[in-house]
Amino acid sequence: MSNIGSYDERVKNFSWSIAEKELGYKPGDVINIGWYCTDRICQQGKGGKVALYWEGFTGAEKIYTYNDIRLASNTIASFLHGLGITPGERVCLFMDRIPELYLGFVGILKTGAIAQPLFSAFGDESLLVRLSNAETTAVITQKKHAPKVRKILDKMPHLKHIIIVDHDGTAPLKDREIAFSLEKAAPVEHFDVYPTKAESPSVLHYTSGTTGMPKGVEHVHYALISQYLTAKWVLDIRDDDIYWCTADPGWVTGTSYGIIAPFSLGVTQCVLDAGFSAEAWYKWIEKRKVTMWYSAPTAIRSLMKAGDEIVKKFDLSSLRHLASVGEPLNSEAVVWSQKVFGKPFYDTYWQTETGSIVISNYPGMEVRAGSMGKPFPGITGTVLDPIKNEPYTTHGKIGLVALKFDWPSRMRTYWNNEEAFRKKFRNDWYITGDRSKLDADGYFWFAGRDDDIINTAGHLVSPFEVESALLEHPAVAESAVVSKPDPLNLEVVKAFVALKPGFTASQDLDLEIMNFIRKKLSPLAMPQEIEFVPSLPKTRSGKIMRRLLHAKEWGEEIGDTSTLEND
Amino acid sequence: MADELKDMVLAYVTKEYLEDDSEPLTYDTPLISGGIVDSFSMVSLKRFLENKYAISIPDDEATPEAFDSVNKIAALVERFVAKK
Numbered sequence: 001m002s003n004i005g006s007y008d009e010r011v012k013n014f015s016w017s018i019a020e021k022e023l024g025y026k027p028g029d030v031i032n033i034g035w036y037c038t039d040r041i042c043q044q045g046k047g048g049k050v051a052l053y054w055e056g057f058t059g060a061e062k063i064y065t066y067n068d069i070r071l072a073s074n075t076i077a078s079f080l081h082g083l084g085i086t087p088g089e090r091v092c093l094f095m096d097r098i099p100e101l102y103l104g105f106v107g108i109l110k111t112g113a114i115a116q117p118l119f120s121a122f123g124d125e126s127l128l129v130r131l132s133n134a135e136t137t138a139v140i141t142q143k144k145h146a147p148k149v150r151k152i153l154d155k156m157p158h159l160k161h162i163i164i165v166d167h168d169g170t171a172p173l174k175d176r177e178i179a180f181s182l183e184k185a186a187p188v189e190h191f192d193v194y195p196t197k198a199e200s201p202s203v204l205h206y207t208s209g210t211t212g213m214p215k216g217v218e219h220v221h222y223a224l225i226s227q228y229l230t231a232k233w234v235l236d237i238r239d240d241d242i243y244w245c246t247a248d249p250g251w252v253t254g255t256s257y258g259i260i261a262p263f264s265l266g267v268t269q270c271v272l273d274a275g276f277s278a279e280a281w282y283k284w285i286e287k288r289k290v291t292m293w294y295s296a297p298t299a300i301r302s303l304m305k306a307g308d309e310i311v312k313k314f315d316l317s318s319l320r321h322l323a324s325v326g327e328p329l330n331s332e333a334v335v336w337s338q339k340v341f342g343k344p345f346y347d348t349y350w351q352t353e354t355g356s357i358v359i360s361n362y363p364g365m366e367v368r369a370g371s372m373g374k375p376f377p378g379i380t381g382t383v384l385d386p387i388k389n390e391p392y393t394t395h396g397k398i399g400l401v402a403l404k405f406d407w408p409s410r411m412r413t414y415w416n417n418e419e420a421f422r423k424k425f426r427n428d429w430y431i432t433g434d435r436s437k438l439d440a441d442g443y444f445w446f447a448g449r450d451d452d453i454i455n456t457a458g459h460l461v462s463p464f465e466v467e468s469a470l471l472e473h474p475a476v477a478e479s480a481v482v483s484k485p486d487p488l489n490l491e492v493v494k495a496f497v498a499l500k501p502g503f504t505a506s507q508d509l510d511l512e513i514m515n516f517i518r519k520k521l522s523p524l525a526m527p528q529e530i531e532f533v534p535s536l537p538k539t540r541s542g543k544i545m546r547r548l549l550h551a552k553e554w555g556e557e558i559g560d561t562s563t564l565e566n567d
Numbered sequence: 568m569a570d571e572l573k574d575m576v577l578a579y580v581t582k583e584y585l586e587d588d589s590e591p592l593t594y595d596t597p598l599i600s601g602g603i604v605d606s607f608s609m610v611s612l613k614r615f616l617e618n619k620y621a622i623s624i625p626d627d628e629a630t631p632e633a634f635d636s637v638n639k640i641a642a643l644v645e646r647f648v649a650k651k
Contacts, residue, residue, distance in 0.1 A: 518611060526611060
């Protein structure tokens with residue numbers, strides 16, 4: 001019997017107080033996510049239970065009990081406190097998926113500071129945009145990533161501390177750098193966890209939009225209520241599970257369901273810090289006897305591409321429940337996983353701004369392959385007519401995915417950007433930016449984005465951000481960036497580039513521009529195809545008609561070209 | 568050809584994918600499984616090899632396993648160069 005039991009019964013009888021009671025929280029109490037993830041579990045007598053099995057690509061292993069992560073997070077919190085980090089300050093985590101990333105996240109929350117995880121593959125410009133917007137005070141990083149921080153230091157007067165967790169003395173520390181070794185530091189048995197309340201800010205994740213620079217999504221400690229209960233009911237996490245969330249904590253899935261939810265549930269989770277290979281992943285599931293596996297469509301499609309034969313080499317019988325996140329899960333993947341693993345991947349739908357799963361498929365409920373599922377109990381979702389800004393009264397029509405903005409883990413605002421936050425609402429409905437339709441039974445069916453944002457391998461990339469970066473290349477006069485369909489990643493970035501006089505299109509220039517963007521922004525933002533054009537399609541008022549280029553890439557109707565500058 | 572090819576690939580990966588004070592690469596350093604080159608960055612590496620050696624590597628052969636070390640990349644490239 002699944003944790004959720006009957007979805008319909010849960011919907012009828014729902015209250016978020018269910019989660020509050022299980023966590024022993026009463027409105028008005030102190031609530032600190034870091035405490036709930038460690039100290040509370042130890043107080044329940046589970047200090048000796050394994051919290052984290054970690055393995056790196058060299059095969060190095062580390063095992064942490066709940067008491068270990070309590071001590072480690074205390075130690076990091078104490079170190080930060082000693083540096084003068086105060087509640088509300090932003091502390092960035094810029095690391096690979098090493099234990100210090102997970103433990104540091106919890107430690108930062110214990111101080112009352114705001115954790116700001118950033119994907120370790122970000123280039124220096126991506127880093128600068130996010131750190132300067134947040135006026136980040138400290139960055140916890142590794143020596144291999146420190147050079148990217150150093151490159152932008154002169155533009156970050158607010159940054160006081162660069163904390164290197166693996167400094168080995170082979171090169172001297174530089175300006176504002178300080179070494180901290182979790183292994184060498186004396187464990188701190190008791191740390192006075194800062195008494196944060198429900199609305200105290202906890203986490204700042206940056207997300208890309210169509211226009212403008214990435215925005216900081218501000219979350220609060222009360223988000224724990226949603227993250228805990230959705231993990232229990234959607235991911236069906238049980239006390240004796242071995243849980244594997246493949247997401248990097250640089251992204252919201254990796255914090256909400258890679259740190260907060262599993263640790264607050266007191267479950268054992270495992271983390272593999274290695275590049276993708278089907279063999280390595282199946283070997284990991286077999287070795288750790290993973291029971292609950294939360295992954296992403298791009299990874300699932302990569303596993304499909306690796307074939308069915310390799311699956312037979314491993315004993316994956318431990319797998320009990322599988323779920324997916326980041327982009328719509330195509331029905332072929334659902335059917336394939338049923339065939340090779342004996343169970344389907346359950347698609348879950350949510351985003352950085354929602355903080356936790358909002359629409360999903362549930363254990364025990366019919367999975368309609370290709371469907372997003374139904375709203376989580378307690379969440380009111382609909383499809384809005386984009387003209388009238390009201391819910392459709394009949395099913396089957398494509399419109400805007402909209403939610404009543406009242407669940408615990410909803411973002412509270414965009415950092416220093418209330419205006420952008422207010423634009424997310426129509427008639428008091430929160431608009432996710434996705435389009436969908438509802439069938440007669442209340443299942444949502446994804447129908448694309450409502451804007452130009454590119455979703456590549458489950459990560460959002462802003463065309464504006466890539467275009468702005470392209471303009472910084474000496475050869476580029478103007479550019480337009482659109483998504484291009486891709487069988488593995490759903491979409492990838494494609495750039496149309498018009499060159500300045502004196503520059504000639506060539507394979508070498510193509511590669512040079514690709515690498516330029518990859519290093520400046522990230523590998524995700526790197527155009528996987530560049531098409532050199534003499535000019536870009538524009539309206540008579542000079543606005544680039546990106547939608548024409550998009551339509552060509554996707555084989556869609558081009559639509560009205562009456563405003564096109566040159567017919 | 569073999570050593571020259573390996574050195575070329577090693578130099579390119581070092582220049583494009585490593586920071587200044589990273590551990591030096593060897594011909595056997597795991598590039599993909601070791602997190603030095605991710606699946607997206609692999610696209611630019613594949614493009615470099617195709618441009619440099621005037622070959623075309625089909626997508627189904629450009630796997631993380633085939634790109635996981637300088638030695639493996641060199642073997643892949645030599646195979647396609649020989650087919651020309």
